[in-house]
Amino acid sequence: MLTAAAIAAAVAALTPLAYLVVRAFGGGTERVWQVLWQQRTLDLALRSISLALAVAAACVVLGVAAAWLVVRSDLPGRRAAAVLLVLPLAVPSYVAAFTWIAQWPGLSGFWGAFGVLTLVSFPYVLLPVAAALRTADPALEEVARTLGRSAPRTFALVTLRQVRPAATAGGLLVALYVLSDFGAVSLLRYDAFTTGIFTSYQATFDRTPAAILGCVLVALALVLTVGERRARGVAAVRGARGAARQAAVVPLGRVRVPAALGVLALLTASLGVPVYSLLRWLLAGRSAGADLGDLASAAWGTVTVSGLGALLTVALAIPVGVLAARHQGRLARGVELASFAGHALPGITVGLALVFFGIRVAPQLYQRTPMLAFAYAVLFLPLAVGAVRTAVAAAPPVLEDVSRSLGKGRAATRLLVTMPLAAPGVLAGAALVFLTCAKELPATLLLRPTGTDTLATELWSNTEIGAFAAAAPYAAVLLVVAAVPALALDQFLRTGSARTRRGEEASR
Numbered sequence: 001m002l003t004a005a006a007i008a009a010a011v012a013a014l015t016p017l018a019y020l021v022v023r024a025f026g027g028g029t030e031r032v033w034q035v036l037w038q039q040r041t042l043d044l045a046l047r048s049i050s051l052a053l054a055v056a057a058a059c060v061v062l063g064v065a066a067a068w069l070v071v072r073s074d075l076p077g078r079r080a081a082a083v084l085l086v087l088p089l090a091v092p093s094y095v096a097a098f099t100w101i102a103q104w105p106g107l108s109g110f111w112g113a114f115g116v117l118t119l120v121s122f123p124y125v126l127l128p129v130a131a132a133l134r135t136a137d138p139a140l141e142e143v144a145r146t147l148g149r150s151a152p153r154t155f156a157l158v159t160l161r162q163v164r165p166a167a168t169a170g171g172l173l174v175a176l177y178v179l180s181d182f183g184a185v186s187l188l189r190y191d192a193f194t195t196g197i198f199t200s201y202q203a204t205f206d207r208t209p210a211a212i213l214g215c216v217l218v219a220l221a222l223v224l225t226v227g228e229r230r231a232r233g234v235a236a237v238r239g240a241r242g243a244a245r246q247a248a249v250v251p252l253g254r255v256r257v258p259a260a261l262g263v264l265a266l267l268t269a270s271l272g273v274p275v276y277s278l279l280r281w282l283l284a285g286r287s288a289g290a291d292l293g294d295l296a297s298a299a300w301g302t303v304t305v306s307g308l309g310a311l312l313t314v315a316l317a318i319p320v321g322v323l324a325a326r327h328q329g330r331l332a333r334g335v336e337l338a339s340f341a342g343h344a345l346p347g348i349t350v351g352l353a354l355v356f357f358g359i360r361v362a363p364q365l366y367q368r369t370p371m372l373a374f375a376y377a378v379l380f381l382p383l384a385v386g387a388v389r390t391a392v393a394a395a396p397p398v399l400e401d402v403s404r405s406l407g408k409g410r411a412a413t414r415l416l417v418t419m420p421l422a423a424p425g426v427l428a429g430a431a432l433v434f435l436t437c438a439k440e441l442p443a444t445l446l447l448r449p450t451g452t453d454t455l456a457t458e459l460w461s462n463t464e465i466g467a468f469a470a471a472a473p474y475a476a477v478l479l480v481v482a483a484v485p486a487l488a489l490d491q492f493l494r495t496g497s498a499r500t501r502r503g504e505e506a507s508r
Contacts, residue, residue: 003331005319010338012316012374013381016353017218017341023356024211035212040196045216048179048193051113052224056175058118060167062266063125068159069259071133074249076260081267082130088270089123090482092439094183094460095475096120099277101187102468113190117178119270124177125170132166133159176224179217180346182442183456187463193217194348194442201352201446211356214349221346278479281472294458299477302454305369305444306437309376313384313433314426316377321388326397336389340382350375351446358447372447376437383436384429391425438481455481 025032035041069075070082088096097116101107107115182194193213200210252259317339324336342350354375358366365371441456448457455478462471 002319002323006323006332006335009316009320009381010335013339013341013378016350016357016375016378017345019357019361020211020214020218020349020353023353024208024215026211027208031208032212035209036216041213041216044191044193044196044213045220047110047191048217049220051110051117051185051190051192052175052178054114055117055121055178056171058114059122059125059174060171062118062122063170064129064160064163064167066122066263066266067126067129067133067163069263071130072159072250073252073259074256075252075263076256081263084267084271085126085263086123088120090479091120091271091274092183092441092456092478092482093117093120093181094187094441094456094463095478096274097184097187098459098463098468098471098475099274101463102281102472103273103277105466108189110190112188113185113192116184116188117181120184121174121177122266122270124174125167128166128170129163132163172224176221179221179224180348182346182348183460187460193220194346197348197352198442198445201355210352214352217346218349278472278475281468282476284469284472294453295473295477298453298455298458298474299481301448301452302438302456302478302481305372305448305452305454306376306434308369308373309380309437310430310434312373313377313380314388314430317381317384317388317429318426320381320385322392324385324389325392336385339385342379342381345379346442347375347379347440348442348446350378351443354443355446367447367450369449369452372444372449375443375447376433376440379440379443380433380436383432387425387429387432388422391422391428435482438478 066085070078070085075081093116096119100116180194182198185192186195197210197213197217200213320335320339323332354371358371439456441460444454444457448454455474459471459474459478
């Protein structure tokens with residue numbers, strides 16, 4: 001029963017991709033080649049790849065430097081800085097873009113998209129690099145210093161090599177995020193693959209070119225995903241060789257003040273400008289008279305569709321996560337890998353595939369809440385599967401053996417023993433999925449139920465026409481809605497750690 005449910009979840013995750021490919025080749029291979037060899041397709045590919053690589057490179061530089069400063073140096077206020085530098089992850093890219101263009105309306109194009117996406121993405125590098133620095137063996141750096149190497153040379157020859165796998169994994173993850181971004185590049189008027197697909201979908205009745213472009217975007221994302229998984233695997237192996245002691249704090253000396261000013265400038269650009277801009281336009285919107293009814297309706301719509309999406313995602317993730325944690329073999333690995341298909345699917349391609357599927361196969365579900373919830377499940381199933389797998393793997397198997405020895409069946413044991421122990425991790429996964437669903441824009445634009453608006457779609461619609469004062473309340477409420485599951489996520493993780501320790505003590 002568990003295997004069948006896991007296979008069903010994997011098939012569901014692959015359905016949009018399969019249907020997108022079928023739709024793309026529906027007009028024949030000649031039509032596919034015709035679209036692929038157009039100059040616009042090449043231009044979109046080059047523009048998207050160049051933006052992704054540029055942002056990834058900038059994030060690697062910023063992330064590595066910031067991680068070293070808050071972990072290894074005597075930077076003033078480094079503990080507070082370590083917390084604040086992670087907060088840009090909670091800001092959706094289109095919210096950051098809105099706040100910047102609300103301050104500087106002329107901001108647009110490549111450099112505008114590059115700056116905004118870099119400011120919201122560098123924590124993807126900072127987090128794994130900081131973890132690698134905390135677990136790296138300081139003996140190698142100490143040996144280099146005793147051999148006469150200066151601190152900068154030791155950093156270049158030893159420290160960078162130690163964190164390179166983590167930095168590479170984070171950089172590739174940033175590139176994947178940028179490649180799939182729609183909101184920021186759309187608001188900043190940068191013509192990338194995601195905006196090209198959306199324009200092609202809306203411009204003509206023939207949606208075949210949009211499907212073909214969607215397949216190309218998936219192919220590019222798959223290349224980055226394979227690279228990210230390989231780099232992450234290397235980083236995990238090397239990071240597992242943790243140090244038995246912490247590295248000594250490195251005094252910054254004469255560069256202490258410039259380093260502090262640099263971190264302050266980064267925090268100002270990534271958090272200060274968005275907060276200031278948001279407050280400014282909130283006051284303007286208040287004086288202009290915001291429509292509280294529309295705001296409440298959009299907030300309720302966001303909570304409803306995101307909650308249903310999180311429930312469906314976790315329901316599909318539980319059998320996959322349990323199978324991956326408790327069983328070995330090709331079937332378990334294949335099911336888990338298939339469930340991670342959403343990791344390589346940009347939201348706009350999943351939305352586009354389900355538009356085609358809904359119109360042709362399930363018209364009764366098209367532009368209905370179940371279809372949007374299913375899109376969220378496909379996109380964010382990897383987040384929930386990872387949380388469930390980790391939580392189940394942390395539950396001591398010996399407790400399951402005791403339950404089986406007392407006459408309980410396998411299904412009853414998993415329900416009464418394994419799942420209660422794994423509940424904090426499962427709830428953490430649900431909170432993470434809810435948070436991500438609330439921020440999702442392109443799939444929501446394409447699949448939202450008729451008459452239903454969300455905070456993301458209302459923010460995007462108002463910003464598109466330059467109504468910044470009208471958009472500000474939606475951005476503020478969206479950040480509040482995103483903050484609630486973030487706080488719950490932290491609490492669930494703390495509870496999960498405590499329960500895991502108790503379970504390990506009981507198993508002894």
